[in-house]
């Protein structure tokens with residue numbers, strides 16, 4: 001590596017060539033004040049706060065954009081510099097209100113801090129200040145232009161970091177203003193990072209404003225409990241309430257290099273809800289009444305023992321949510337195996353692809369790290385709207401593209417919200433995706449790259465055939481294949497809609513073939529990642545929270561209950577009454593049980609049917625571990641003690657075991673993980689107490705170059721497209737709603753607005769439908785109406801319906817056996 | 829949120845589409861596109877900006893930034909006659925302020941506005957580069973030097 005050596009304030013340091021003077025100074029522990037500098041973005045030199053004196057330079061230089069050179073001699077605190085800094089601050093303060101005590105930013109404001117350290121004591125200007133009225137840019141962001149210092153960090157964060165470009169500067173000079181725009185293809189995603197980026201009180205969070213002064217808040221590092229991206233965050237709490245969530249902070253830094261999406265920033269308020277369960281509830285004379293833990297445990301143990309003795313362990317089932325901590329899931333498995341002696345264990349409500357599929361298991365065997373995305377030269381995203389499902393994986397893709405490192409290839413019938421960042425957008429017709437991957441991309445690879453000859457001979461389709469099936473012209477496949485073949489580091493990400501696809505087995509085989517072909521190339525390394533849905537889906541998968549030998553998956557358990565073979569069900573953190581297929585049938589099945597025990601934060605629809613309800617704690621009150629989608633195990637630290645009698649899930653599970661006569665001797669999450677390390681391959685290294693601030697990756701036994709095999713998929717034919725007013729329904733997790741907890745998050749509910757059904761512009765035109773119009777989705781099983789949303793880049797013949805809106809009984813329309821979800825669309 | 833409201837009669841976007849096709853795939857052409865669009869429509873109505881944003885995959889925020897940064901672009905429909913009165917330093921000391929008053933009084937509009945009948949638009953500018961002739965105004969591309977409030981009033985009457 002090329003290096004340069006320079007001297008700053010008499011101290012010498014050697015840094016990599018290209019390092020700025022500002023960053024070199026930082027390494028020496030020399031603080032230079034800044035405003036517009038943002039470490040992750042190109043410097044723009046707008047604020048002139050970072051001026052330094054450099055020998056042989058005629059004028060002061062901005063250290064944030066001046067690259068260190070060999071022998072440079074820099075001074076950061078000469079009289080000239082100090083005078084300039086004072087001057088800059090005096091200018092900024094001409095128009096800035098001097099009322100920090102009533103500003104919400106007070107205490108964490110860079111202008112306040114810099115003025116205190118470097119500024120003048122008094123101003124020589126006593127003219128009127130410019131005045132603007134404060135206004136709400138949307139439901140979460142308030143803009144007070146009076147406080148804005150035009151550093152443009154917000155605008156750049158929005159455009160270059162998050163790839164949205166909703167914020168802009170209008171007008172010029174002293175008239176410049178920040179404004180937000182809607183239109184074209186851009187819309188604010190409420191990620192909240194512009195608020196994080198603002199150095200002053202110009203952009204503030206509406207849900208947080210004036211709830212507290214920042215110095216009275218307790219800060220606790222935690223991990224987001226929504227999606228599988230595993231974002232790190234800092235919880236800011238007072239007593240037993242979370243008041244704000246921030247990108248994980250590093251002490252002494254104003255800006256974080258870690259980021260969150262809307263769910264991370266604004267989705268926490270369910271934790272504070274008064275409706276949270278606080279004591280165990282036992283059904284007595286038809287009513288759920290509060291009882292003590294002793295009584296609850298005793299009752300549960302008695303029931304479970306009785307049922308086990310009479311009907312055997314097989315008559316008991318456990319459904320444990322992938323939202324639980326690793327410790328919780330491990331104990332749930334132990335409870336099933338060691339104590340209840342039942343193979344009926346599951347963590348999936350909907351039959352989202354069988355994880356038993358061989359191709360899936362090979363592809364998921366060693367996930368690519370999220371960081372790998374940032375250094376990959378080719379990134380392939382298959383089968384998920386990544387901006388909705390994995391916002392922060394998307395951010396890494398944008399980062400790579402922003403730094404001109406990676407080229408992005410997408411393969412999906414709809415738009416992925418990656419806008420200008422995609423190099424090759426392959427949009428197969430819905431139902432032909434397996435063909436596009438398995439015959440299109442692979443075939444194109446055999447034509448453009450020196451792949452294994454034997455495999456090549458087995459692929460005897462033509463690109464023209466694939467073009468006809470998929471609607472993608474041959475050159476698109478060829479260009480994408482060239483990019484793939486030419487890359488040294490490739491990352492392939494595949495998501496939820498591969499697993500929920502009507503032809504998921506073929507789809508997975510097709511992806512496996514693509515990987516096998518790429519692995520046969522001499523150059524480059526290909527990493528593959530399944531993008532799971534929930535915060536600990538990966539943990540649940542790795543722990544093997546699935547039916548044991550001859551065991552039943554959730555749907556099987558429901559059928560067994562209907563037949564009277566399953567007598568007891570223990571539901572931990574899930575709500576099948578809303579999230580499972582055919583809630584009415586589920587309700588009937590649950591009604592047949594002798595004993596239904598539900599453990600949750602709220603009295604959910606399922607809990608309302610239970611005989612015993614156990615109050616669990618949220619992620620903020622829990623010492624536990626999540627395994628992110630890429631295998632990174634990270635630790636949660638409790639920010640406050642549990643609400644009244646609520647207890648961590650692992651604690652309840654251990655208590656239950658004890659009540660049934662088995663003392664696991666586990667008193668802490670660390671003990672549990674030590675045990676898990678012994679029993680579960682890959683978990684050897686992961687000890688809850690050793691995880692530290694940055695977590696540890698699980699040890700996957702499979703090498704990173706996956707040993708995939710060529711799969712024959714000769715007999716494959718794409719789905720026949722539907723015509724007229726019949727549509728394929730895609731059930732999607734909306735960015736603001738991803739499970740049962742988000743339903744209790746007030747702010748997210750506000751952001752997501754009302755439920756909708758989304759149609760392509762083409763189909764809307766064809767059927768003469770307009771935006772906002774009510775339409776009815778109908779199947780043989782039922783029907784319901786929703787307002788219509790028209791999207792430009794959606795695949796023809798599809799309707800996208802968000803799951804998890806209580807008012808959308810989408811799961812009522814289909815039976816659990818159906819893999820292809822077809823509906824009739826009726827206007828009105 | 830900047831509200832981009834639609835005007836009642838639909839605009840013919842075909843000529844704009846032609847321009848956009850001409851520049852499709854080329855970067856750094858936004859200003860040229862905006863200039864040519866303004867030539868067609870006389871100003872840059874919201875539909876035009878939205879259309880450019882959508883077809884060019886350019887965030888509206890960026891387009892707005894450019895349009896409001898350069899004084900050559902107009903977001904509102906402008907009058908048939910454009911009166912630009914200079915109030916730069918030289919013109920100011922020679923009484924341009926009084927001329928501004930006359931225009932504002934006679935036309936009943938202020939700096940940056942257009943009369944409701946779309947006959948006149950009025951702008952105050954700062955230095956037209958003809959300080960030797962100050963006070964200076966430009967009316968529809970013709971420069972008028974050594975003005976006085978009376979002369980301006982006279983000219984306005986004659987334009988009626």
Ligand code: SF4
Pocket residue numbers: 157158159162164165166167187188189190191192193194195
């Ligand atoms: S919240 Fe995010 S998307 Fe919205 S304006 Fe701010 S940075 Fe942009």
Ligand code: SF4
Pocket residue numbers: 147148149150151152153154155178197198199200202203
């Ligand atoms: S709103 Fe904040 S971040 Fe944006 S330009 Fe103003 S001071 Fe900078």
Ligand code: SF4
Pocket residue numbers: 224225226227228229230231259260261262263264265390391392393
């Ligand atoms: S991307 Fe996922 S993990 Fe990150 S903040 Fe959003 S929901 Fe949480």
Ligand code: FES
Pocket residue numbers: 033034035036037044045046047048049050051062063064065
């Ligand atoms: S921080 Fe260097 S110019 Fe703003």
Ligand code: FES
Pocket residue numbers: 914915916917918919920954955956957958959962963964
């Ligand atoms: S100041 Fe009016 S022309 Fe220069």
